Amino acid sequence: MGSAGVTAATILAKAGKRVLGLEAMDRIGGRVKTVQFAGGIIEEGAEWIHGTQNSRVYDLAIQNNITVVPQDFDFLIFRSDGNQTLMPVYYELFNYCLEKSEYSTNISYESTGDYLTAEIISYIKKNHPYLEHDKQFIDEFLDVMNLFINAYEASNDWHDVTTRSTAEELGGHLHTSWHKYGYKTFFELMLNTYNNGPGLQNLDIKLNTEVTKIIWPKDITGEVTVVCADGQTYTANNVIVTVSLGVLKERYDIFHPPLPKDKIIAIDKIAFGVVNKIILIFDEAWWPNRLYFPYIWYTKDKVNLSESDLWLSQIRGASTSLACKNSLTLWTTGYVGKKAETLTDEIVQQKSIELLRRFMGKNYTIPEPNGILRSKWYSNPFFRGSYTYDNLETPKYPKARENLGAPLLDASGTPRVLFAGEATNPLHYGTVHGASETGYREAMRLLNA
Incomplete structure (x- = not known):
């Protein structure tokens, strides 16, 4: 149970409904994972609150x-020669590129990579014409911006990210930290x-309880039956499914009767990417007081790397x-x-x-670290990735996220199996607040039914 699941469960419990949460892992939080380590x-x-206006978080x-x-x-x-660029x-x-990437909706270009490349080259021609024909400089800069977009989108390549996205950012500061609270x-x-x-x-959460089958009724008298890997079976009037899109891609056949065609198409077509962290712990900070240190490779240094x-x-x-x-x-992102x-x-x-x-070694003495922590969102069978993004296929399926979030109804039109999670949010996907919004949406759907 991540942001969507806990939001839905707590709203329903506070409204007086009896709620049982089934969590496959030994913790709650989903793709939010706060770890106490090295003091x-x-x-x-997830690390930051992305926007402070109209944010549930x-x-x-x-x-x-x-x-x-x-x-x-x-x-x-x-x-990559060890020098800080001056x-x-x-x-x-x-x-300039960061500013343009926030407003990359452009009907002239299908891919964000094409759009930002054109914008950067045009800007260089206008403001720094002496660099216009410096192919090495331009290629090296485009490479690092490609990586930056991939880390933001969870994509493999910025040429696979559409400019025709429905995404909206919240107002306010986009990198707000929980710092000591987590x-x-x-x-x-x-x-x-x-x-x-x-x-x-009114809320009970069972950890280490993997769901293997969801049997939902089409008649108005039946209940939803949930079968778990440990052999336990639970029945309920309604079930809210909040697993990641990566899990749905791998296991959407757990639903009986099968999911409707438009939902299966949505599961297949919405892109689900990977963003991972390699976190190194040192005795003390040896780096300057900044948030971020981009690395730009010289082409010759990259070519000389071993396979x-x-x-x-x-x-x-x-x-x-x-x-x-x-x-x-x-x-690290995507295939890497x-x-x-x-x-x-x-x-x-x-x-x-x-x-x-x-x-950074020419400017700072870098000691051996005391420890390492790593995220492994792709290999974890209960996630299979980090979050969704809009790829070049997205404009062909403009209702995919709505279809993914549509409930399964019985013969009377009553929602019996509901779906929440960041992938079902057309505007704020890929964020904790976006996932929470969908949990609220489905809880209110039940309370208003």
Whole structure:
């Protein structure tokens, strides 16, 4: 049970309904995973509140006097020869591209990669014509921006991200941290367990309970039957399914009778990507006081990498955390994120330190880390990825997210199996607040039925 599931369950329980939550893992939170480590808090999954206006996440924190802290997206750029770039044009282009990426809806280009490439080249011609024919400079900059977009979208390549998306960002600061509280606080507040709260009387959550079959009735008198891997069977008037799209892609045949065709098409066509973190813990912070350090490879350095190390060239950079000030996070996405999951901690730690020393070692003394934490969202059978994005197929199926979120109805038109989760949100997919909105939507659908 992640943001969508816990939101729906707590709203229904507070309304007086008896609610049973079945969670396949040994914890709640879904793709939010706060870990106590090395005297601080590590977020293996979602890290920031993305927007503060009309956000269910931000509002709940403020209502409970939890101080959340905006993190400014300030950065220092490093090159693969170990030097910090002193060229102001890099920072100018980086900020310009970030600004343009927020408004990438453009009918002239289907892919975000094509759109941003054209925008960047046009900007260079107008403002820095001496770089117009510097193919190496342009290619190297486009490479790092491709990685940045992939880390934001969970995509494999920015040429697979459509400009014709329905996504909307919330107003307000887009990188607000729970810092010392951890994102887990959002769930504790909803469940009334924050500061040793007593919980909710009408809500029972069973952990380590994997669902293997959902049998739903088409007649008005039957109940929904849920069969679990441990042999337990539960019946209810209504069931809300909040598993990730990655799980639905792999196991949508658990529904009996089968799902309707439009829902199966939605499951197939909506893109589900991977974003993973490699988190290194040190005795103390050795890096400058910034949020993010983009890494730009020289083409010649990338070409000279061994085949086994090529995945390192797809790490977009490192970021810092307010919750654990002696940790540094490297970001992997798409195919590279999946590849890194197959490597041992020892190899990933060794190669990550080599990467840090290549890019930052001329400016800073980089010690061996004390530990490593890694997310593995793809190989986890209860997630199979991180979150959804709109790819080039999306415009062909404009109602896919609505179809995915549509309930299964009995003969009287009453919703019996309902669907929530970030993938079912047409506007705010890929976010914790977006998932929470869908949990609220389905809870209210039942309460108003």
